[in-house]
Amino acid sequence: MCGIAALSTGEPFPCLEEIALAMARKQRHRGPDLQAAYLAPSGCAALGHARLSIVDLSPLGNQPMTNETGDLWLACNGEIYNHRALRRELEAKGHRFASQSDCEVILHLYEEVGTDLPGRLHGMFAFVLYDAQQDTLFCARDRLGKKPLVYAQTPRGLALASEIPAVRLFPGVDTSPDPVALGLYLLRNLRHIPDPWTFYTGIRRLPPGHAMQISRGQIQKLWRYWHPDFTIQPTSTQALLDAFDQAVALRRVADVEVGALLSGGVDSSAIVQAMTAQGSKGVRTYALGRDKDDEELARARQMAALLGTQHREFIFDASRQHQQLEHLLGLYGEPIMLLPLTYAYELCEHIKEDGLRVVMTGHGADEIYYGYPGANGMALLSTLLPFLPTLLRPALGGLARRCAPGSRLQETLLVAASPAGQRKAALYKDEARRLWADLLPGLEGEVEEAIGQLLGAWLEDGAPAAYIDEAHMLGLMHENCHSVTIAGDLPAMAASVEARCPFLDQDLVQLAWQTHYRQKTRGLRDRGQNKWILKKALEGRVPQDLLYAPKRGFGYHIQEEAVLRGPWKAQVDRAFDGMDDLDGILNVAAARKLKRAFDDRAGVPAMLIAKLYAVAVFQSLT
Numbered sequence: 001m002c003g004i005a006a007l008s009t010g011e012p013f014p015c016l017e018e019i020a021l022a023m024a025r026k027q028r029h030r031g032p033d034l035q036a037a038y039l040a041p042s043g044c045a046a047l048g049h050a051r052l053s054i055v056d057l058s059p060l061g062n063q064p065m066t067n068e069t070g071d072l073w074l075a076c077n078g079e080i081y082n083h084r085a086l087r088r089e090l091e092a093k094g095h096r097f098a099s100q101s102d103c104e105v106i107l108h109l110y111e112e113v114g115t116d117l118p119g120r121l122h123g124m125f126a127f128v129l130y131d132a133q134q135d136t137l138f139c140a141r142d143r144l145g146k147k148p149l150v151y152a153q154t155p156r157g158l159a160l161a162s163e164i165p166a167v168r169l170f171p172g173v174d175t176s177p178d179p180v181a182l183g184l185y186l187l188r189n190l191r192h193i194p195d196p197w198t199f200y201t202g203i204r205r206l207p208p209g210h211a212m213q214i215s216r217g218q219i220q221k222l223w224r225y226w227h228p229d230f231t232i233q234p235t236s237t238q239a240l241l242d243a244f245d246q247a248v249a250l251r252r253v254a255d256v257e258v259g260a261l262l263s264g265g266v267d268s269s270a271i272v273q274a275m276t277a278q279g280s281k282g283v284r285t286y287a288l289g290r291d292k293d294d295e296e297l298a299r300a301r302q303m304a305a306l307l308g309t310q311h312r313e314f315i316f317d318a319s320r321q322h323q324q325l326e327h328l329l330g331l332y333g334e335p336i337m338l339l340p341l342t343y344a345y346e347l348c349e350h351i352k353e354d355g356l357r358v359v360m361t362g363h364g365a366d367e368i369y370y371g372y373p374g375a376n377g378m379a380l381l382s383t384l385l386p387f388l389p390t391l392l393r394p395a396l397g398g399l400a401r402r403c404a405p406g407s408r409l410q411e412t413l414l415v416a417a418s419p420a421g422q423r424k425a426a427l428y429k430d431e432a433r434r435l436w437a438d439l440l441p442g443l444e445g446e447v448e449e450a451i452g453q454l455l456g457a458w459l460e461d462g463a464p465a466a467y468i469d470e471a472h473m474l475g476l477m478h479e480n481c482h483s484v485t486i487a488g489d490l491p492a493m494a495a496s497v498e499a500r501c502p503f504l505d506q507d508l509v510q511l512a513w514q515t516h517y518r519q520k521t522r523g524l525r526d527r528g529q530n531k532w533i534l535k536k537a538l539e540g541r542v543p544q545d546l547l548y549a550p551k552r553g554f555g556y557h558i559q560e561e562a563v564l565r566g567p568w569k570a571q572v573d574r575a576f577d578g579m580d581d582l583d584g585i586l587n588v589a590a591a592r593k594l595k596r597a598f599d600d601r602a603g604v605p606a607m608l609i610a611k612l613y614a615v616a617v618f619q620s621l622t
Contacts, residue, residue: 002063003027003493004075004149005037005048005166006128008137009157010217012043023159023166024048029331030077030162030493038064038073042135044157044216047075047128054079054358054498057255060099064130067107068096071132076103077162078125078147079500081250086120100255103127110138118142118211118225122250122506126206128160137214143226143506144364144476145195145208145485152203157217164333167203174202177582180450183440185335186611187431189475192336192482194454199334199618207457208477208485224457228510230464230473235515237537244537247505248274251360258500259284259351260360262311264299265549266371266535267362269542271502275360276307277541284356285309288316288347299546306543314350316343322568329618331494337607337614338482339560341491348495357498363488364503367476368512369531370468370520376530378468379521385416385467393417405434421463424474425455438590454478468517476509561606564598564613572609575616582619 005023007016017039024035031050038047049063064073080086083102086109091097095108102123109117110129115138124146128139139160141149151160154172161167168175181197184190193199195207206212209226212219248271252258260272262285275283285304289297297313304311324342329335351359366372370379397417403410411427418426432447458477464470476484484504492499502508519533529535535547564572576595579588591612598604 002052002075002077003030003050003162003166004077004126004128004160005162006075006130006137006139006160007046007157007170008214008217009044013156016043016046019170020046020048022048023161023169024050026166026169027161027163029496032496034062036062036064038066038130040073040130040132040135042132044135045130045137047073047130048161049075052357052496052498054254054256055083055102056100058099061101061103063103065099065101065104065107067111068098072107072110073130073132074103074107074127076106076125076127077149078103078123078127078142079251079498080105080121080123080125081253082122084253115211115213116225124500124504126162135215136220138211139206139214140211140225141206141208143209143228144504144509145481146488146501146504148486148489149206150198150203151206151212152200153219154202158214158219163331164198164200164203165331168333174200176201177585179440179443179585180446182582182585182615183432183436183443183446184450184454185615186435186439186608187428189479189607190482191338191607191611192486193334194478194481227461228513230462230469230513232465232516233514235511235519235533237533239511240515240533240537243505243508243511244270244502245274245278247502247508248360249278250505251500251502252278252280254358256357257284258358258360259286259356260309261285261347261362262287262300262304262309263296263362264301264303264546265296265362266531266538266542266547267365267503268300269303269546270534270538271360271362272303272307272309273538273541274502276309283307283309284354285311286347286351286354286359287311287313288343288350289313290316299549302543303546312350312354314347316346318567320346321563322571325614326617326621328490328494329614330621332490335611335614335618336482336486336490337560337611338487339563340483341487344487345491345494348492348497348499352495352497357496358500359492359497360500360502361488362503363484363499363501364476364509365531365534367472367480367484368503368509369534370472370517371531373526373530375468375472375521376523376525378471379517380524381412381415382466382468382517388416393419400430406431415467420465420467420470421459423467424471425451428455439587439594440585441587443585464513466517468521469513473513559606560610564606564609568613572613575613575620579612579616580619582615586615 021037027050031052033053034051047064080102083105086105090108118140124142126141126147126149152167152173159170178201181193185193195205212222262268287300396413400413414426415423428451436443488499522529598609
């Protein structure tokens with residue numbers, strides 16, 4: 001697990017290697033073991049790398065690394081879980097490997113299949129490969145976006161890195177705030193700026209499942225290489241278990257010890273049980289709670305005792321939470337607001353102090369197996385929608401416009417009035433028209449284009465037939481990235497720890513997307529039965545009282561509203577009093593009006609105030 005950097009310019013650029021090395025050092029937390037750089041013979045390209053040694057701990061695994069002939073160079077962040085199978089295949093074709101590193105297969109596979117190689121990789125990755133013969137950079141990001149990759153086009157060339165602060169080290173990056181990015185961040189459940197935007201006009205993020213080719217400082221081609229299949233097929237509990245066990249087995253492979261986060265919930269308990277069943281003895285497990293009586297800690301103790309793990313638990317230090325948030329915002333390089341990121345960071349700090357570098361986590365299970373309480377209502381609506389005559393849609397849209405804005409009834413009518421593939425977009429557009437008119441004046445005309453770009457990319461091959469499947473797919477790929485893929489990278493990497501997520505395995509996700517929603521959620525409300533097929537599959541592996549216990553999310557007991565009204569109140573008040581208008585983008589008076597309504601408990605969501613506050617905190621750090 002690492003941090004990467006790359007530069008491409010139209011002409012030889014002074015100190016290009018030094019800039020690449022500085023970019024790598026800026027990301028030292030991602031790779032504390034070694035920071036190094038490579039300069040291309042043309043003087044128009046450079047790679048940088050910050051290494052966290054996980055597979056092949058020897059110097060042979062250092063990056064940037066090259067092939068036998070020295071005409072290909074690579075900087076990669078991530079893990080290639082099928083590297084052993086690929087190595088055998090490539091060696092049979094005559095390729096000679098210099099190391100045992102999983103990343104080296106990328107170089108040799110490129111020699112065989114060129115830019116088709118991302119589709120052959122099974123893992124989490126973001127990489128940049130320099131081809132000296134063509135003097136080009138080729139980069140790609142894994143299918144689900146578990147590893148980040150940002151880039152900036154400037155007048156002198158193009159810079160790429162794992163994190164925004166590293167990209168900003170290249171001269172000429174446009175760091176003016178992007179109004180559309182800010183507007184999207186404030187919508188609905190988004191707590192992060194979604195791909196491909198960033199907070200800055202001149203910096204973009206390569207979307208998941210995409211690749212890009214760069215020549216002499218210019219993007220030549222950017223394309224999507226992954227096209228998932230949403231065709232519903234019968235799924236058995238055994239097929240699910242087989243895919244899950246394979247996902248865990250792949251992630252057990254490392255040259256260092258692999259531990260696990262253990263909350264005592266379904267997802268983490270299933271992972272640790274599979275690890276022990278596959279031969280991991282005395283797995284080191286970790287839990288974080290509000291206090292010693294936290295129900296989550298009690299569940300974790302129960303599972304740890306059952307499985308015989310070496311278990312440690314920690315109590316969250318609320319006095320450090322704001323400081324941790326500021327630290328994460330600085331590393332991430334743009335606003336993001338999700339309190340559980342601070343809990344995960346604190347836990348990963350303890351894990352690092354315990355000498356561990358790799359842990360497995362349960363991220364993604366709720367998104368692919370519909371574990372959230374709202375899934376029940378979505379399932380009912382999805383069952384009824386096929387019986388709705390198309391001719392009624394205009395009338396339902398008219399009714400929606402007469403409902404209370406943002407109410408459950410209005411959202412239901414908006415979804416019912418929209419065709420497949422546009423149902424989630426209807427909710428975003430409605431909120432954007434209302435919210436942007438006051439907070440971001442002048443942006444209202446960009447609603448259609450922005451929402452279309454945000455949600456359309458993953459629906460261009462056709463939307464899932466059921467609304468619940470459309471919503472959860474977009475949730476995984478866009479809406480919930482803050483609590484899934486970003487949460488699986490940012491807090492762990494901030495502590496120089498690698499997080500591996502079996503439920504985000506590409507084969508397991510594909511299987512889940514082809515599983516009928518009625519195999520995932522039962523009844524009109526969640527009585528411990530959501531994630532139904534997963535829980536049925538795990539019976540006999542995880543105790544019944546843990547399998548069917550009420551859902552508790554990570555950090556369940558510490559909510560945004562409580563900290564905004566409590567320990568952070570004075571800081572929040574000062575931030576809104578001195579809020580910046582972001583070069584005229586933000587209507588500060590409207591933001592303060594929302595804050596006063598929140599203080600008066602007049603129905604303004606704590607989430608919106610928290611997101612605006614994160615913008616103010618981030619601005620104070622830059």
